[in-house]
Amino acid sequence: MAAHGAHPPGFAHQFETVTQQREAGTLGMWVFLVTEILFFGGMFTSYIIYRSLHLQSFIQGSHELIVRYGATNTAVLIFSSLTMALAIRTAQTGKSKGQIIFWLILTMILGASFIAIKLRFEWYRDYVEGLIPGVSWLDGGTHTPGVKMFMCFYFFMTGLHALHMVVGLGILTVLVIMTARNKFSSQYYAPLEISGLYWHFVDIVWIFLFPLLYLIGGRY
Amino acid sequence: MSEHAGHDSDTPHVVPITTYVLVFLALMLGTALTTWVAYIDLGRWNTVAALTIAVIKMTLVVLFFMHVKYATGLTRIVILAGFFWLGIMITLSCSDELTRRWEIVPQGWQMIVPLFSRLF
Amino acid sequence: MSTATADLHDAPAEPGVNYLNASYGIRSWLLTFDHKRIGLLYLASITIMFVVGGVAAMLMRIHLIEPQGALFEPETYNKMFSTHGIIMVFFFLVPSIPATLGNFLIPLMIGARDVAFPKLNLMSWYIFITGAALALYATLSGGVDTGWTFYPPYSSHYSATNVTIVALGVFVAGFSSILTGLNFIVTIHKMRAPGMTWFRLPLFIWAMYATSLIFVLGTPVIAITLFLLGLERVLHVGIFDPAVGGDPLLFQHLFWFYSHPAVYIMILPGMGVVSELITAFSRKKIFGYSFVAFSSLSIAVISFIVWGHHMFVTGQSIYAGLVFSVLSFLVAIPSAVKVFNWTATLYRGSISYEAPMLYALGFIGLFTIGGLTGLFLASLATDVHLNGTYFIVAHFHYIMVGGAVMAYLGGIHYWWPKISGRMYPDLWARISAAIIFLGFNLTFFPQFMLGYLGMPRRYAVYPAEFQVLNVMSSAGASILGIGYVIPLVYLIWSMRYGPVAGPNPWKAKGLEWTIPSPPPTENFEEIPIVTEDAYNYPVAEAHKYPDAPGVARV
Numbered sequence: 001m002a003a004h005g006a007h008p009p010g011f012a013h014q015f016e017t018v019t020q021q022r023e024a025g026t027l028g029m030w031v032f033l034v035t036e037i038l039f040f041g042g043m044f045t046s047y048i049i050y051r052s053l054h055l056q057s058f059i060q061g062s063h064e065l066i067v068r069y070g071a072t073n074t075a076v077l078i079f080s081s082l083t084m085a086l087a088i089r090t091a092q093t094g095k096s097k098g099q100i101i102f103w104l105i106l107t108m109i110l111g112a113s114f115i116a117i118k119l120r121f122e123w124y125r126d127y128v129e130g131l132i133p134g135v136s137w138l139d140g141g142t143h144t145p146g147v148k149m150f151m152c153f154y155f156f157m158t159g160l161h162a163l164h165m166v167v168g169l170g171i172l173t174v175l176v177i178m179t180a181r182n183k184f185s186s187q188y189y190a191p192l193e194i195s196g197l198y199w200h201f202v203d204i205v206w207i208f209l210f211p212l213l214y215l216i217g218g219r220y
Numbered sequence: 221m222s223e224h225a226g227h228d229s230d231t232p233h234v235v236p237i238t239t240y241v242l243v244f245l246a247l248m249l250g251t252a253l254t255t256w257v258a259y260i261d262l263g264r265w266n267t268v269a270a271l272t273i274a275v276i277k278m279t280l281v282v283l284f285f286m287h288v289k290y291a292t293g294l295t296r297i298v299i300l301a302g303f304f305w306l307g308i309m310i311t312l313s314c315s316d317e318l319t320r321r322w323e324i325v326p327q328g329w330q331m332i333v334p335l336f337s338r339l340f
Numbered sequence: 341m342s343t344a345t346a347d348l349h350d351a352p353a354e355p356g357v358n359y360l361n362a363s364y365g366i367r368s369w370l371l372t373f374d375h376k377r378i379g380l381l382y383l384a385s386i387t388i389m390f391v392v393g394g395v396a397a398m399l400m401r402i403h404l405i406e407p408q409g410a411l412f413e414p415e416t417y418n419k420m421f422s423t424h425g426i427i428m429v430f431f432f433l434v435p436s437i438p439a440t441l442g443n444f445l446i447p448l449m450i451g452a453r454d455v456a457f458p459k460l461n462l463m464s465w466y467i468f469i470t471g472a473a474l475a476l477y478a479t480l481s482g483g484v485d486t487g488w489t490f491y492p493p494y495s496s497h498y499s500a501t502n503v504t505i506v507a508l509g510v511f512v513a514g515f516s517s518i519l520t521g522l523n524f525i526v527t528i529h530k531m532r533a534p535g536m537t538w539f540r541l542p543l544f545i546w547a548m549y550a551t552s553l554i555f556v557l558g559t560p561v562i563a564i565t566l567f568l569l570g571l572e573r574v575l576h577v578g579i580f581d582p583a584v585g586g587d588p589l590l591f592q593h594l595f596w597f598y599s600h601p602a603v604y605i606m607i608l609p610g611m612g613v614v615s616e617l618i619t620a621f622s623r624k625k626i627f628g629y630s631f632v633a634f635s636s637l638s639i640a641v642i643s644f645i646v647w648g649h650h651m652f653v654t655g656q657s658i659y660a661g662l663v664f665s666v667l668s669f670l671v672a673i674p675s676a677v678k679v680f681n682w683t684a685t686l687y688r689g690s691i692s693y694e695a696p697m698l699y700a701l702g703f704i705g706l707f708t709i710g711g712l713t714g715l716f717l718a719s720l721a722t723d724v725h726l727n728g729t730y731f732i733v734a735h736f737h738y739i740m741v742g743g744a745v746m747a748y749l750g751g752i753h754y755w756w757p758k759i760s761g762r763m764y765p766d767l768w769a770r771i772s773a774a775i776i777f778l779g780f781n782l783t784f785f786p787q788f789m790l791g792y793l794g795m796p797r798r799y800a801v802y803p804a805e806f807q808v809l810n811v812m813s814s815a816g817a818s819i820l821g822i823g824y825v826i827p828l829v830y831l832i833w834s835m836r837y838g839p840v841a842g843p844n845p846w847k848a849k850g851l852e853w854t855i856p857s858p859p860p861t862e863n864f865e866e867i868p869i870v871t872e873d874a875y876n877y878p879v880a881e882a883h884k885y886p887d888a889p890g891v892a893r894v
Contacts, residue, residue: 211270
């Protein structure tokens, strides 16, 4: 019978113990990430098929992308995963809420930078050059139907990824507020841990998107 | 569950900062490597190299940043199941999409099949 | 200890507080975290959707009384069958047993106070009704005529109907399923009572676990597929567009990757219910417990590798056709295992024929017919002739209606006393079960014949020589419709006027029967400690027939 005395902060009453709650939360987030693997997976499947069938178009399309922005963004996201892991570790080791918030906000800045780089240097440029299918597309020259197909993949996949980043920024904002309100301690920081899993997942998706979209067929 | 509420007998493992930083550096190195290799002509091995490096980077993130190295067997099964199912989707879709142009040419004993259709 | 026998509408002499009367007012229902109340919220919503889908079906069957169509222009008929399919599949069958009976029963059966994530549970319901509202809006403001399968390029480029809104509705409802499945998986893994090992779980839980695996692994794929379809429709270009090298068949692969496992989402929970009903009404433990448990998991796994059998005649490569055909035969095996084991459970059982049992027995017969006809469709050579005909329509209706809906009704009746604290009138229940059984067979058996004779499906007109069978089918549909209305009436009537039910009116085994009817909000005063296997019915005849199969060795 669950003790009705001092309940640790954040304890939910459908559970019997704190450990049970923590394990349930972690398992729940991992199951959710599996759904995300399948969600992005639909597009990765389509990508694999079309790349096999239309390799030249994909190489041509890939050359419309600028590698240094993709590479920079990859570095930015990896850095943000480090800061997120450090934010959780800071909570885990009972440091002050100011320190936790520091790492969380650093993560947010890096995430926002990722989106800023995409918007300003990649997507805006694509818009001007007529490389966004259905929104701003200019036929002719290197803008073949096959390249249009590739650009569909590029925008759908990086767009969906960016959407997940924005949601992640929203989650981080909530975490900053919760930390500021003293919700977390070395005994209870499950929301940070679970949100960290989500953030790292979004990083992993980009780890695959970068080579698959920017580096096809080599750049030699 | 035999533990008492509020008494946490198994506190999660605390990963040393050094480990995190080393993983971070490995990931950055991987990024630099994959970008560099893309500018060298290795033919079809470019793709293999890029994907191998990506898988290694993902594994590092999963094991260390996502703490799976210290996680239960159930967590690992869940993750593997996700990738396995993705593999099913890719493999069986490709079994159609990549074999459309294959031709069926009756060989040897299969030549007798049209004979049956004439008999009946 | 709350008295389960207290009448809901009397002021209780001693505290008769249960989950229904613990708090009053619409806010206490719309903001509840109690899995039992959420189950009832779902029950109300999906009943509404069933009525909408059923009305579409009635209109279709009336239209098909005449070869040239009695009611609609072909364009409108197309909207009718599309609406019927979309509403029935996504907004009735997929959530039916899981969201109503699953939500209500899973914590009770495993000895927990609630599901793992009660707030997520409530959010799932709100997401569901948002999706349903979108779909209903799309239906009422012009409809959709693509069929529930949404194949491009018709759906992406040519159809002038509300495809995007309906696709959005289905997309949203998909997230409801995903969250429900996630909740159930974590609940079953982490919240079983002490002593409730995996192999002591009721088979309903195994079935719900397997269903939840499909929810979690399959639904995201239909989500991304409909998302891509919506993008293509809005942007007028996309990855299924042949003009840029796209392949419409890729949509079909992604669509059926979910939609085939989805049909197992629709039947597995029903099989779980049947396992409960057969054991309770034969007063005998299930024959081959672990075989039935593993068959649920096998069905869930194999269901993901057979989807190409929906695409045999679409231009898919014949090599893929061969692979999918062989794999499709495999999936019949675990289903057959279940039918054999239910039958063996009945053997030398102490059988009684209350309404839930009638539904369970009907399920076994009708599901077997539906399942066997699936073998004709799994075989490439015969599928060429039967695909796109009424044979397919009859096949899946035998499983979905003769199987899943009957199991759903059987489950609703069986657990009704637990849910409401009241008994329904059993005579009326048996009469409607019989009406449903007769009406169902009259509706759908002629459709096997129509399909064999070559009548295509989704056609608003048909050759005159098929009229007799069509009229029979429409007559059956009217009877079936009446059969469905009667339980709606007496179940609602029983909530106020039915005799009060005790904790265990069926004298059945299972943790849910050890608590009051209706249960208190927190389910159990004390979390039970489980020491028995499931279905541990006393063996009466063991001394007479010690070697009979299924009889426990004492």
